[in-house]
Amino acid sequence: MATVEGTVDLDSAGGLDSALDPEQREAVTAPRGPVCVLAGAGTGKTRTITRRIAYLVRTGHVAPGQVLAVTFTARAAGELRTRLRVFGVGGVQARTFHAAALRQLRYFWPRVVGDEQFQVLEGKLRAVGQAAHRAGADTNTESLRDLASEIEWAKASLITPERYPAEVARVRREIPTAAELVAAVYTGYEKLKTEAGLLDFDDLLLHTAAALEAHPEVAGEFRERYRCFVVDEYQDVTPLQQRVLDAWLGERDDLTVVGDANQTIYTFAGATPRYLLDFSRRFPEAVVVRLRRDYRSTPQVVSAANTVISAARGQSAGTRLRLEGQQPPGPEPTFTEYDDEPAEASAVAAAIRRMIADGIAASEIAVLFRVNAQSEVYERALDEVGVPYQVRGGERFFSRPEVRQAMTTLRAAGSAAVNAAAAWEDADGAPEATDPGALVAAVRAVLVPLGLTDEPAAGSAGRQRWESLRALVGLAEELAAVEPGADLARFAAELVTRADASHPPTVQGVTLASLHAAKGLEWDAVYLVGLVDGTLPIQHADGDDTKIEEERRLLYVGVTRARRHLALSWALSRAAGGRRGRRRSRFLYGLIPDSHPTARVSAGRGAAKPKCRICGSPLIGVEALKLRRCSDCPSDIDVELLDRLKAWRSSTAKQQSVPPYVVFTDATLTAIAEHRPADAAALVGIPGIGARKLDRYGPEVLALIATDG
Template identity: 40%
Template sequence: MTTPDIDQILQGLNPEQRRAVRATRGPVCILAGAGAGKTTTITRRIACQVAAGDVAADSIFAVTFTDKAAGEMRSRLERLGVGGVKARTFHSAALGQLRNLAEEPPGQIMPSKAAALRQIGNTLPKPYRFRPAGDLATEIEWAKNRRLTPQTYLDGLGSHEPPIPADLMQSVFHRYERGKRDRGLVDFEDILELAIRMHDDEEAARERFQARYSAFTVDEYQDVNTLQQTLLERWLGGRDDLCVVGDDYQSIYGFTGATPRHLLEMPRRFARTQVIRLETNYRSSPEILDFANKLVPRLGGAEKNLKASLPSGETPEVRPFTSEDAERRFVVERIKELHERGIPYEDIAILYRVNFRSEDYEEALAGAGLPFQVRGGNFLTRPAARRLLNRLRPPNATGVAERVRAAAVKEGLLPELPEGLGEQETTRQNDLARLVHLAEEFDAAGGSVNDFVADLKARFTSEGGGRGVNLLTLHRAKGLEFEAVFLVRLEEGELPFKRAKSDEAVAEERRLLYVGITRARRHLFVTRVVGTKASRYLAELGIGPQSTRAPLSGAGSRSAADDPAVGALKRWRLQRARDDSVPAFVVFHDSTLEAIAAAEPADLVQLSEVPGVGPAKLDRYGDEILQALSAVTSS
């Protein structure tokens, strides 16, 4: 390829981007705010390194965090006339070095930790036996990314909370490592450890690598963990021609062992480091950036105040609602309005903290006939639903609710969710409970197992053919952008997630909210349900206990937050759920209790007319509900 022209490389860049691109010799630390054009900047910088003659293209080693990002970097460089740059993820780079340079190739790589951990998990004491292998795998990855072993695991925990008791988790870690070793297998973390060992112990391999590569670029540096940082230091071999790019405000992968500390401490590690800030945002309106910037005083780290390049737009809406149903109706109606104004469904996103929230909006959007796509697996394809539905036999059997309840118990449904559940287990428990609730509703109309499965598919399947409104977690939204974003359920226990106990964990949850806000280009809606505890981050955003708008019911009804009848029904539901050993919302959802309180039924006939109270639930709970309501009216 021809040598790129420097003037062409600099074309269209703002002054801060130009400064970063012209800083062709390391050490360089680029602090790139959300939407500030970091990918453009780092690819142009690499092109400028080659154009200036500072380094040959095939001597540059660029590290990204996904294969997709590595491919995008190579494509952009080729369009700039630069070929031959090695762009890889940490794992693919380490594996390539072991295969090409090491004296002995690595062992066979485990396709996944899940299968091995599922077997180990099945032998755990009963309260923990059904925990998803994914939660255990995440914990082992966290430990190994911090270079902890089973022997040092307990000492290295600090304020970190494992998904099961620490001594039990240590035993799982021991058994996992022993089983892997006995089968001659390695996992992805082992690949990095083996590459570190190769650079430490094999002089010929180390010298070949260091002779080949002399300049390094690392993207998304805020997400580097201790294991990756150690390998990077071996690659450098005491040299300092390094450029890192990142945003500590978007460091959200602490559960993998990642920390923004490596980014923030780079000027201390390399005395000559040039620190360059990219603070011009090309994505979001000024109003959305002003909203996001309210979190900045508490984000800590390297302060960055993003400045908008777009014209003024709409003020973000913060809305409280009297019920979950009202919140969902608002989101659906707003999506319809936005689409009528010309915004494609694909450019609208509903973001939530925990995966089980997807099912609420899958059902709401499907019921409204709106297309949607769930990133990361929809309700019916997640493990809990798949396994439970596979248990329902024979397909023509009736009495669906009892069969689903029995199957859910066999799958490990807990009557109450204990503290400390991992995210995957929280999602699994909620999915199981939701299926029991749906089966209760279905039994009111009657039908077979086959009919129930068909009803589920009709209620939770999009007609969009893989396109439509995006439903995804805040973690999956990182790196994406949408014209309109709905941030739902900003409540304590959801954001911050209930397991976030330490100051460090709460700070990461705050950064997760910042990431969510900065995904929006022109339209941002933030919602919560009254009666739950508002997220502490709302106050940091300048939103009081109530927003400037009154709580909305979606149908003009009174607020249920302080209704004594609702309170009495919730207390009755809690006791009944404990007696039945099921989660509370399997008995009745909040919205149904609120509808019952609003209807003030005097007898079973009037109670049967309330939406959500089918024949099965009327027969099981009807008299108790009327007694609970009577106690309120007579007091």
Template identity: 45%
Template structure:
């Protein structure tokens, strides 16, 4: 990179990147460049001598996000910063200090909580089904990240799990903890609990950690749980060099213990906190942002985003509606219509990798997959098997590694192409969709990575890079349409997004009955809308249960969304009015602050 880390930042981003000391909160709306700000701020701190790289800890929530942060820092010439997830940082500290405290290695981490729960259930004469075991596992995670004992959990969650009543759930949780202790294992939540306990009980460990890390940055701060926040406080040890970055409107993991109050009340916790808002969105067209802004109007912490005119390609599809909403008779009609629209986009020259179909729950994907496969459209389901775990990719990487041992004639691209051809890669994709097309796309992505490699890259260096990508979950973009739940889509973006199932009972989902639960669904819809850059299609289907359009569509309204008529919609089925639903969270008066 040429120039300094503050080059090409806008005024708001520069203000955040130059606030190097003391408590700082960066309220970063979707598409406003928060990762750029985080990494530029750290680079600026190092370059000015304010930070020593080895004493900076940057914490985020996924290994992929941590890997991206490290990559951006390397591109800025910054090495030695600890960019990790909460769990990775805590586990590293446990593994380092535990032997000196206990005289033995730290306990192993449970690799499958549901399997261990099944063994615990068998030990006490229970045989719950897998779905119930998953529910109990989720409740154990919630209990621990909210720092509740089993007795406190019983008071907060008296409903039980699956077909198990509360007492049986408590018996199973106690059996799980006993078995885990007998096997000398920790689960993921125990890693955080044990690290926090170690810092509280061992002053010399706390002193060593405080000496090592002086400056902290926490990304996605709206997703911090009470346990993570407690661990962060122990890492800080009363010091104040903390920068938090987040967006309350993207809090979509409250069910798992995330608590946006830590972000919303940051300036109350630190009365001298500097708060910077990032409002210039470099991703989306303004009509998309208008829909997002209207959906979140008057919600706590909501930021009104404005499309930046610089830094984004011009809208090439002049005359094409940016945001539309369409009603259909049933889910099959809706899925076929989405497939037809994607075919039309493909004919316009839009790459399939630039298109996503988003939905609330996994069960909605089956109809969509059927329609897209029938249309011959290659798809990738986000949250399925990881790219580097696909059999055809593993086979190809092994073959490439084997070929790299001997001298290679020609350049990298030719060598990779020859290996992939021997495994079945053809110059043109198969005409049909399905598994054969998926395998072709997976191999073709490896060839594209070779084509994008720096000039002079050897085949051995290329295979080393593939191994590094696999470890960092840095997966290539396939030439396929992405199907994803709204939860899994968080943090991603596509030029063209189709959001399906905008109906009561699907979004908000049927079991969201309380004010807070519906509000979480609203934020989930907001996350989906703000994934779109160029065009946004919102659809819903009446179905056999006579669904109604989502209250979220009514709240956004026809002033922003252009309504279209789908295949034989019911009379009045696609009229999106401005009336407020009495059960909508927005109808509840908000306390003044």
């Protein structure tokens, strides 16, 4: 970190550091008691935390062993301990929430439960599978992962099985199957654990809080031991973790929290920034310090980050941290539009190769994307130019279980097709040339039973499978474009070739990572790729302002990972030669300079740009495209028809045991009620209604439209 002009020596605390800016110094030297540090990206929060702890110890406010600092990763906890040792402050307990709870529970368990020790359940899928089988739920791997995630979210949110259906309805949570079925699996899972004497990781927190709440002598001993608490990444605390923290504190207030609400990207797992934002309400006497000076990134990168987050809707005061870049100036961020994803990946790989040739280490370069399925095309592009890489936070594309299963099925289908063609040739002569579109249709037909649908599946695991299968269809489109005669057998062989090429030895190289996996990391150069509506923001976020804003924060996290070089790009088509109808992410509007060639709305080169049917302005965003009007232009909606459609959707969703949005989203229903399509051709012209939904729901929807109000 660069030395800051006007820094102050902490001589009274033994000269802890001479490079603190005024705000950092205020946080470090704040009186013992409640302190809230709102720390923007790159503002030195870890530096501030460690020096605050050291300051409290050096000035005699607390002994090292009386400090408990909690973080969200073991890596962060280890870094905290290492930095404290540099200051000669050993003995501070720096742990994750779960590690701290496990240590405490093992100590107090004999006194609150008995001599029989518990065992920690390392992985819950087997137990969830048993509970799912008994409840009659699907037991495939993706379904079990989704059910396990729902159980984790419920426990993190302090929601019991009995309350689960009502709570998911109240918060409009996207769930993988019927709420009552999830609740039944949740109940069975808890029963299985209890019978076996097992605790999962969330139980560690629940039982720790319960022990301190119900046993005054246990609480007294704990609170005598630990008198000062520090919580990092406080914006990611769940209700369960906050309950544990409250139990640790009791009536005391010797607490320092550090966080950034602009980096809240885990609400799907139960995290909430409200504890950070409401800190001064809970502790009116709290010292609140805002760290705005960004020591990580150039002013150009910082300006881009500020632009991204300043457009957020419904910002509260605690999120208004406008960063101030402290590094020397650097290059402006670049914005590039490509015809298709392979072209985008090839260009990014070539640029990275040039960077490495210019002296930037491969380990200081990252390619970041929204979903893991996007990694495949970049794995291949980097392989082709000889640049080593590592995939962080996920498996390589061809190592994913759903991709391996699909390859096996495609190989078998290809062999069967070859045998059938050979038999046909023996009987009737050579077959006709293959239609270029036949390969894609054949691949889709093979993948549909494996989970490929017109729209994403519900649940994170199901959606990841869907994204991977959709990526395979994209590869089929790409092969069909360059080899019109390719068949299933040729495609299966192509996948094997690509898979073999994508398994280089594990080396330190360019990082490929999702935006979620990139949180907490930084690189000299960052390429943010695939920035199109439907991917960022993700398709299933449309129609929900809360989810859209979390998607915006994901882009903010991505931008703030870059120290010096930042490149943002998008492609108008998924496959080479495909229709260039995709639109760059709505989050880029206002970020791209007006003078830039791509500052115009892009809807495919040479294609007519979609315009609002009311005011004539270019349409921005998936919802606007569905409605064919700007979101703030007057609506000519048929309210009675919309009510009938919503009642029908609710009934249909209930019959199918799926969330209503799986049938049709609110935006699609609104578009139907505005356009009143009179036939199937007009109905399928509304974005969001594909062939499958037309076949499944078309007759009923058209009947509703034809019904007199």
